[in-house]
Amino acid sequence: MDRTGIFAGDDPFVIAREWLDEATKSEINDPNAMALATVDQDGLPNVRMVLLKEISADAFWFYTNYQSAKGRELEHSGRAALVLHWKSLRRQLRIRGNVTREDGAAADAYFASRSLKSRLGAWASHQSQPLESRGALMARVAKITAQKGTNPPRPDFWGGFRLEPVEMEFWADGAFRLHDRFVWRREGPENEWEIQRLNP
Ligand SMILES: Cc1cc2nc3c(=O)[nH]c(=O)nc-3n(C[C@H](O)[C@H](O)[C@H](O)COP(=O)(O)O)c2cc1C
Numbered sequence: 001m002d003r004t005g006i007f008a009g010d011d012p013f014v015i016a017r018e019w020l021d022e023a024t025k026s027e028i029n030d031p032n033a034m035a036l037a038t039v040d041q042d043g044l045p046n047v048r049m050v051l052l053k054e055i056s057a058d059a060f061w062f063y064t065n066y067q068s069a070k071g072r073e074l075e076h077s078g079r080a081a082l083v084l085h086w087k088s089l090r091r092q093l094r095i096r097g098n099v100t101r102e103d104g105a106a107a108d109a110y111f112a113s114r115s116l117k118s119r120l121g122a123w124a125s126h127q128s129q130p131l132e133s134r135g136a137l138m139a140r141v142a143k144i145t146a147q148k149g150t151n152p153p154r155p156d157f158w159g160g161f162r163l164e165p166v167e168m169e170f171w172a173d174g175a176f177r178l179h180d181r182f183v184w185r186r187e188g189p190e191n192e193w194e195i196q197r198l199n200p
Contacts, residue, residue: 003182003197006091012168012184012193016093017055019086019170026088036062037081038073046073052084053110058189059162060095061102063110065127067157074099080163090173095165102160111154120144122158164189174200 009015023031032052039045048070054061060082065071074080082095111119124140131137144152169183179200184193 003195006172007170007180007182010193010195012165012170013055013057015170016060016168019089019091019093020052020055020084023084023086023089023091027086028088031086032084034062034082034084036070037083038070039077039079040069040073041076046070052082053160056162059164061106061160061162063107063158063160065122065125065158066101066103067129068127070128074161075101080161082163092169092171094167094169094171095163096167097163097165099161099163102162103156107159108154110160111158116150116152119152120148123148123152123155169198 006019007015020031030051033049034052035047036050037045037047046069050062050064050070052060052062066075078099079097080099084093086092111122114122120141123144124137166187167183167185169181172180174180177200181198181200183196183198185196186193
């Protein structure tokens with residue numbers, strides 16, 4: 001297959017890391033911002049931005065509140081899709097797969113690495129629930145700060161998710177809208193990837 005340059009290599013996680021590294025140099029902010037798509041219990045799609053925090057050997061990791069709308073949707077369906085769009089590179093990376101909760105040592109370590117204000121904010125926010133006023137949230141932050149002090153533990157309602165892809169598609173802008181697209185597909189982590197070029 002004529003797959004060279006920015007598409008070279010057989011491990012899609014390696015290519016994803018290379019593209020993210022490039023975007024980190026060229027994007028004006030948040031090169032790791034990605035849209036996370038879920039479906040609710042009625043099958044109605046939902047989408048919002050989250051930050052990609054790690055690309056490990058077989059998964060994409062992000063962090064959130066487990067009781068948020070996305071947290072509930074992810075727990076219910078066990079599936080999600082992601083898309084990263086880098087305007088500066090004119091490239092897109094699409095990812096679909098199975099999602100599992102990551103609420104062990106890795107989540108503790110990531111929580112501990114966040115600023116104190118962010119850690120207290122995670123405690124104070126009942127993410128996706130109605131909020132009567134900004135003042136009510138600030139009052140909760142003050143209360144939590146007094147209760148938890150300067151080293152709050154990770155709340156058990158907040159942590160990571162890992163998405164293990166069964167499909168990853170790399171897209172790069174080409175002349176005359178003749179873009180390059182390559183898709184990697186596999187049944188599960190134990191299977192080999194099948195790689196195909198797609199029509200733009
Ligand atoms: C660039 C960007 C990055 C974001 N990153 C996160 C994130 O990593 N985790 C998170 O819970 N929310 C993040 N948010 C907020 C979410 O988009 C969303 O508003 C919030 O998580 C509630 O979504 P939900 O009600 O569907 O659960 C981010 C928003 C933006 C615009």
